[in-house]
Amino acid sequence: MRxxxxxxxxxxxxxxxxxxxxxxxxxxxxxLTTTLNITVEDLWNIYIGPVQSASINTTVxxxxxxxxxxxxxxxxxxxxxxxxxxIPGLGRNESWSFPKGFWWGVSGASYQVEGAVKVDGRxxxxxxAFTHRAMSVADNQTGDVAINEYYLYKQDIQRIAAMxxxxxxxxxxxxxxxxxxxxxxxxxxxQHYDDVINTCLEYGIQPQVTIYHWxxxxxxxxxxxxxxxxxxxxxxxxxARVLLExxxxxxxxxxxxxxxxxxxxxxxxxxxxxxxxxxxxxxxQPYWCGHYMLLAAAKTYHLARxxxxxxxxxxxxxxxxxxxxxxxxxDTLAVQRAWAFNEGWFANPLFLGDYPPLLKNFTSSFLPEFxxxxxxxxxxxxxxxxxxxxxxxxxxxxxxxxxxxxxDPSNSLYPKCYNSTYxxxxxxxxxxIGPASDPNTRWLHKATEWLxxxxxxxxxxxxxxxxxxxxxxxxxxPFEAYKTKREDVLTDPLRSxxxxxxxxxxxxxxxxxxxxxxxxxxxxxxxxxxxxxxxVKFGLQYVNLTTQERxxxxxxxxxxxxxxxxxxx
Ligand code: BGC
Numbered sequence: 001m002r003x004x005x006x007x008x009x010x011x012x013x014x015x016x017x018x019x020x021x022x023x024x025x026x027x028x029x030x031x032l033t034t035t036l037n038i039t040v041e042d043l044w045n046i047y048i049g050p051v052q053s054a055s056i057n058t059t060v061x062x063x064x065x066x067x068x069x070x071x072x073x074x075x076x077x078x079x080x081x082x083x084x085x086x087i088p089g090l091g092r093n094e095s096w097s098f099p100k101g102f103w104w105g106v107s108g109a110s111y112q113v114e115g116a117v118k119v120d121g122r123x124x125x126x127x128x129a130f131t132h133r134a135m136s137v138a139d140n141q142t143g144d145v146a147i148n149e150y151y152l153y154k155q156d157i158q159r160i161a162a163m164x165x166x167x168x169x170x171x172x173x174x175x176x177x178x179x180x181x182x183x184x185x186x187x188x189x190x191q192h193y194d195d196v197i198n199t200c201l202e203y204g205i206q207p208q209v210t211i212y213h214w215x216x217x218x219x220x221x222x223x224x225x226x227x228x229x230x231x232x233x234x235x236x237x238x239x240a241r242v243l244l245e246x247x248x249x250x251x252x253x254x255x256x257x258x259x260x261x262x263x264x265x266x267x268x269x270x271x272x273x274x275x276x277x278x279x280x281x282x283x284x285q286p287y288w289c290g291h292y293m294l295l296a297a298a299k300t301y302h303l304a305r306x307x308x309x310x311x312x313x314x315x316x317x318x319x320x321x322x323x324x325x326x327x328x329x330x331d332t333l334a335v336q337r338a339w340a341f342n343e344g345w346f347a348n349p350l351f352l353g354d355y356p357p358l359l360k361n362f363t364s365s366f367l368p369e370f371x372x373x374x375x376x377x378x379x380x381x382x383x384x385x386x387x388x389x390x391x392x393x394x395x396x397x398x399x400x401x402x403x404x405x406x407x408d409p410s411n412s413l414y415p416k417c418y419n420s421t422y423x424x425x426x427x428x429x430x431x432x433i434g435p436a437s438d439p440n441t442r443w444l445h446k447a448t449e450w451l452x453x454x455x456x457x458x459x460x461x462x463x464x465x466x467x468x469x470x471x472x473x474x475x476x477x478p479f480e481a482y483k484t485k486r487e488d489v490l491t492d493p494l495r496s497x498x499x500x501x502x503x504x505x506x507x508x509x510x511x512x513x514x515x516x517x518x519x520x521x522x523x524x525x526x527x528x529x530x531x532x533x534x535x536v537k538f539g540l541q542y543v544n545l546t547t548q549e550r551x552x553x554x555x556x557x558x559x560x561x562x563x564x565x566x567x568x569x
Contacts, residue, residue, distance in 0.1 A: 040123045040179045047218060047273075048124050048132050051117050052144040056548060059151050059195075062158040070162060072557035073491065096507040097566050103206065103518040104563045105167025106160055106540060107472055109213035109258065111143045112527040114173065116150035120188035123179030125215035126226065126269070130531075134273040138440070141533030147525055147543045153196050159541070159550060160524060161203035163560045168205050169471065169520045170196070171213035171258065174239055181217030182235040190246060197250050206252035208520070210316065211240050211300070213258040214266075221269065225277040227289035228267060236296040241303060248309040255471065256297040259318040259388060260346055264289035283415065287363050294349055294378050301381035312383035315350065316471045319343050321392035321447065321454035323433075326425060330397035334418035337402070338395045339461075341416045343387075349375075350382045351462040362415040384517060385464035388472035389454060392433055392447035393420045435494060438476035440536045441529075446475060446498045451505035455514045467515035473502055474522035475555075476529075480537040486551060489542045495555040503562040521559060525550055 044051070111127045131142040149156060160168060174181060176189030200207040216226050224231045240256070257263075267285035280288055301313050319342040324331040340348075340358035348356045353375055355363060370378065398405045398413045405417035413419060422433050422445055434447035458468055475498035483489045499521070510516050526539030534545060540556035543549070 040121065043124050043180075043218060044118060047222070048128050051128075051132075052142070053118075054115055054145045054148045054151065054548070056148055056151050057116070057119075059153075060155055062155040065159060065162050069552060072561065073554040092565050093507075096511055097568055098507070098510060098563075099516070100568050102516070102567060103166045104559075104567075105169050105206070105208060105518070105520040106165050106524040107169035107208075107520045107522050108149065108524045108527060109171045109210065109215075110173035110176075111146070111213070111215040112523075112529070113147050113149040113170075113525070115144060115146040115148045117144050119150060120176070120192065121179055121186040122173060122189065123175035123181070124218040125173065125175045126218055126221050126266075127215045127530075129218055129221075129273060134270045135531055137531050138533035138535040141528065141535075143528045146528050147545075148548050150192070152548060154199050156524060156550070157196075157199045157203050157205055159552075161205055163552065163556055164564060165560070166206060167208050167252065167518070167520060168200055168524070169208040169210065169253075169255070171210035171215075172243060173215055174212065175215065175217040177242060178217060178235075178239055179219075181220035182238065185242065190242070193247070197247055201250060207247075207250060208253040208255070209243065209247065209251045210255040210258050211243060212236070212256065214263045216263075222275045223277070226267075226269075227264060227292055228278040228280055228285050230292055232292055233296045233299065237299050237303065240296075240300040244300075244304050244307055244309055248304070248307055248311075252311055253469075254304065254309075254311055254313040255316045255386060256300050256313060257293055258316045260290055260293045260315070261318050261342060264293065283409075284363075284366050287367055290345055291367055294346065294381075295374065298374075298378040298381035302377065312466065314382040314384040314386040314469065314471075315346060316386045316388055317343055317346055318388040318472075320390060320443075321450040321457070322395050322420075323392060323450070325394035325396040325421065328397070330402060331395065333402055334395045334397045337416060337418045338420065341418075343458075343462075347385065347458075347462045349378045350380070351385065351464055353379045382464075383466050384469040385458050385462055385467070386469045386471045387458065388522075389451065389470050390473055390475075390522075391444050392450040392454070393422055393443075393445075394424065394433060395420045436478065437494070438478045438480065438536045440532045441476045444476060446494065446501070448498060448501035448505050451502060452509040452512060452514070455506075455509040455516065456512070459514055464515075467517040469517050470506070470519040472520060472522040474538045475499070476536045476538055481535045486542065486544075489537075490551055490553050492553045492555050495553065496558045499555050499559045500562065503559070503566070507566060 111125065117128060127143065131137050157168060172193055176192065177186060179186050197207045220226050220232065220235060226232060264286040267289050268282040278285070297315050304313050322335045322338045324335045337358055340356035344356040345359055348354060354370065396419050398411065398417055398419050400411065402417050405411045405413055408414060424431050432445060434445040437444040455468060475495040477492040477495050480489060480492070506516060506519065521540060523538045523540065525541040526534070526537040526543045528534060529536045529538060539553065540559065541550045541552055
């Protein structure tokens with residue numbers, strides 16, 4: 001059952017095209033092709049090579065959490081908000097509270113946490129190929145073992161429950177369910193997630209599932225170019241159907257996609273490692289990806305409704321708050337372009353019915369107009385405005401000006417034609433937008449004071465009828481990966497301050513009328529930060545990568561305390 005036919009046009013990863021002929025004749029221009037029966041194991045061997053496996057390789061049953069680990073740090077570090085600050089830890093600002101029904105959770109994603117990449121029939125994903133072959137990853141790290149969540153999930157769920165967390169937002173690895181992305185289903189993969197979901201429910205944690213968090217089954221990239229082909233829509237839908245039918249009555253919230261801006265931005269994929277099946281120009285590829293993603297998400301949304309699934313279904317969008325770097329009209333226009341090419345790319349079709357005009361000025365020369373039926377299908381196909389809202393940045397016009405950029409496709413900023421930075425101009429002192437995170441996450445600053453304005457902007461611009469969910473927020477503590485003493489790692493002042501001020505900003509926004517429904521902090525524990533590997537840490541828990549032991553950081557206690565203080569139920 002693990003056999004599929006693969007037409008090889010072909011590249012063996014990393015090599016120039018290897019032509020294998022079993023046909024009588026060929027022309028100079030047409031590549032020679034052959035048809036092979038290929039197994040999942042062959043895919044691993046040809047495209048990925050050897051992978052590491054973990055020393056813990058059976059499911060671990062939780063043991064009691066040592067009580068000393070549950071003692072919060074002294075309150076004096078992070079006093080409550082005014083007016084309670086005079087009495088650390090006792091105060092509560094009585095004018096603030098989260099609305100009834102508000103939930104808070106922690107999040108992770110399959111390739112970043114699971115490990116066990118070849119276990120129980122999982123097929124390789126695009127990210128196995130990226131980390132092993134096609135991308136430069138810090139210290140050559142991979143997700144082969146990651147934080148071994150595949151075997152440690154019971155304990156991890158127990159640990160978050162002990163901190164009062166209400167929801168665990170995780171993603172399913174598509175190639176565990178369909179090792180080739182389409183075709184045969186792997187029951188072992190489904191059974192694994194049966195148990196993850198049931199364990200959440202056992203501990204009173206709401207399971208929230210992201211159907212796709214970037215780990216495309218490699219076979220789909222090889223056979224038709226992944227998200228650059230319309231074929232992906234039906235394959236995604238078939239995969240989503242299996243999940244919805246299996247867990248539709250257990251999952252509390254579904255996210256069809258995580259951050260399409262990011263994974264569509266991976267196109268074009270690096271040369272020489274993947275079979276080339278698209279003739280779409282590089283600059284257009286992200287927008288075709290986005291187009292197919294929207295159609296796949298919308299079809300999935302309506303499929304779920306036809307299956308009588310009532311849990312909310314949303315797309316996780318991404319991007320930071322955008323401030324004009326100067327008061328010039330050009331910088332104001334740059335900010336508008338940035339909203340259009342980031343959040344608006346997906347939020348406008350989902351909440352307003354079509355792409356933003358500033359984006360369409362570029363894409364209309366190649367993307368088809370949505371048909372009226374497609375428009376109706378997509379409009380409303382995200383229950384919440386789900387946003388990964390980490391930070392903020394300044395935006396400005398390109399040095400050459402927006403108009404000059406728009407008429408010059410060779411400009412490196414084309415077609416977006418805006419620029420961004422984290423500093424004010426030198427004439428205004430050159431200050432950073434907020435304290436810097438780890439040097440390996442240059443994009444991230446603690447800019448929590450802009451969050452209320454950010455949430456108002458979302459609410460006023462896209463008017464999501466069911467409100468906003470902050471699906472990710474988090475911080476890297478500078479140089480954490482270099483710390484050698486556990487206590488130094490666990491005392492994480494910047495991350496604690498970030499969460500402290502972020503929750504305050506959410507409370508202020510709620511008090512001002514923003515309809516905020518819930519939030520999920522990134523991340524449940526330190527994990528593989530994509531091409532930054534393990535050199536930066538986003539975890540609320542430290543993970544000793546040698547022993548795979550977890551320890552709560554001070555910031556986790558801070559976050560838990562704030563929710564306990566300001567939640568109503
Ligand atoms: C992604 C996560 C990532 C996090 C921090 C989000 O963009 O969804 O996978 O680890 O940000 O960079």
